[in-house]
Amino acid sequence: MFFHVILTTECNLECRYCFGEALEDLDSDFSGFEVDYSLPRKISYDVALLDKFCRRDPDCVLIFYGGEPLLCLEEIKRIMDCVYAKHFIVQTNGLLLDRLAPEYVNRFSTILVSVDGDEALTDFYRGKGTFRRVVENLKFIRRNGFNGEIIARMTVMEQTDIYRQVRWLVENCEFPFSSVHWQLNAGFWNDFERRRFKEWSEESYNPGIRKLVDFWVSRMEREGVVLRLYPFLGIANSLLFGRRKELLRCGAGWINYAIQTDGHIIPCPSMWGMKDFYLGHVGNADPLRLKKVFVGEPCTKCDIFGLCGGRCLYANVTKRWSDDAYILVCKTVRNLIDTVDEAMPRIRKLVGRKRVRLEDFEFMKYNSCEIIP
Numbered sequence: 001m002f003f004h005v006i007l008t009t010e011c012n013l014e015c016r017y018c019f020g021e022a023l024e025d026l027d028s029d030f031s032g033f034e035v036d037y038s039l040p041r042k043i044s045y046d047v048a049l050l051d052k053f054c055r056r057d058p059d060c061v062l063i064f065y066g067g068e069p070l071l072c073l074e075e076i077k078r079i080m081d082c083v084y085a086k087h088f089i090v091q092t093n094g095l096l097l098d099r100l101a102p103e104y105v106n107r108f109s110t111i112l113v114s115v116d117g118d119e120a121l122t123d124f125y126r127g128k129g130t131f132r133r134v135v136e137n138l139k140f141i142r143r144n145g146f147n148g149e150i151i152a153r154m155t156v157m158e159q160t161d162i163y164r165q166v167r168w169l170v171e172n173c174e175f176p177f178s179s180v181h182w183q184l185n186a187g188f189w190n191d192f193e194r195r196r197f198k199e200w201s202e203e204s205y206n207p208g209i210r211k212l213v214d215f216w217v218s219r220m221e222r223e224g225v226v227l228r229l230y231p232f233l234g235i236a237n238s239l240l241f242g243r244r245k246e247l248l249r250c251g252a253g254w255i256n257y258a259i260q261t262d263g264h265i266i267p268c269p270s271m272w273g274m275k276d277f278y279l280g281h282v283g284n285a286d287p288l289r290l291k292k293v294f295v296g297e298p299c300t301k302c303d304i305f306g307l308c309g310g311r312c313l314y315a316n317v318t319k320r321w322s323d324d325a326y327i328l329v330c331k332t333v334r335n336l337i338d339t340v341d342e343a344m345p346r347i348r349k350l351v352g353r354k355r356v357r358l359e360d361f362e363f364m365k366y367n368s369c370e371i372i373p
């Protein structure tokens with residue numbers, strides 16, 4: 001099982017799609033759910049409880065999460081020293097990666113770092129100077145011996161040209177990324193009316209995905225390299241290995257849960273404080289017997305549910321966007337799946353000729369990449 005360990009709700013950045021949206025969203029209705037806004041700002045339960053909890057699952061993977069988890073350096077060290085986990089992963093904005101000693105950094109199997117594209121775009125969304133500090137820190141941890149996977153984790157919305165920005169990260173960035181995942185900022189806030197999501201998704205994002213899939217497969221053809229562009233990798237994996245009944249691909253609510261700062265367990269980090277979804281407490285729950293929570297309609301009636309998996313449990317239950325607005329998000333999912341599906345004959349030919357290997361399409365699932373953006 002995978003567990004996001006929410007170490008703190010505090011962050012050292014004020015990104016447009018997170019802090020900025022939260023400010024605009026303060027008074028909005030929360031679909032009738034009761035939310036506990038009084039949770040502790042920092043992890044407040046005994047780390048020994050977390051160890052006892054994890055020891056009941058030999059495959060326990062812990063993902064440090066926040067806020068910004070690296071604001072809790074001492075807590076990270078204590079957990080890595082005292083808690084059993086098969087793997088440790090961190091999802092971070094990268095600004096403080098140089099503050100954690102290499103003996104800890106080098107134990108992460110994966111680091112997901114928030115980078116939205118080139119310097120201008122990343123700094124536009126995340127604040128001036130962010131990109132440079134993150135890139136310097138990534139070079140620093142590589143120099144200090146980190147050899148695990150580094151995934152550029154982009155948040156994508158109207159200012160993003162997906163084709164140009166992903167290509168830039170893998171081809172032009174001075175710290176070239178071979179693993180990239182992106183998530184659409186869509187359906188998470190009560191913001192549809194003030195966005196221009198329709199125009200952007202139809203005129204920029206969906207065509208950009210089609211060009212990007214072609215680029216991805218062309219790179220396999222030219223160089224025998226399968227770039228780890230997670231949305232493509234995840235769908236191609238399902239199609240290659242004949243898995244057409246995927247559950248929610250982020251794993252939320254069935255294989256991937258989150259542990260709040262007070263120790264309560266919830267299906268995903270975004271469901272922070274939503275009391276209707278408290279599934280137990282780290283002090284007494286069995287990690288292998290947690291209640292499962294699945295997406296409902298419209299996903300369960302959707303013809304591509306088996307490949308999409310439902311995109312997002314949080315969006316599905318909170319319905320921050322109306323059904324009509326959410327259809328636009330589903331169109332992006334359909335475009336993504338159709339485009340990868342159309343590329344499969346080219347990919348299968350490359351596998352058949354041993355230009356690329358089937359193993360190149362394998363990855364650690366539920367590692368915090370949601371697959372469906």
Ligand code: SF4
Nearest residue numbers: 299302308310311330
């Ligand atoms: S495409 Fe939309 S409706 Fe269909 S399964 Fe995915 S999120 Fe649900």
Ligand code: SF4
Nearest residue numbers: 250252268312313314
């Ligand atoms: S995709 Fe949705 S349900 Fe899954 S982890 Fe992200 S916010 Fe949670």
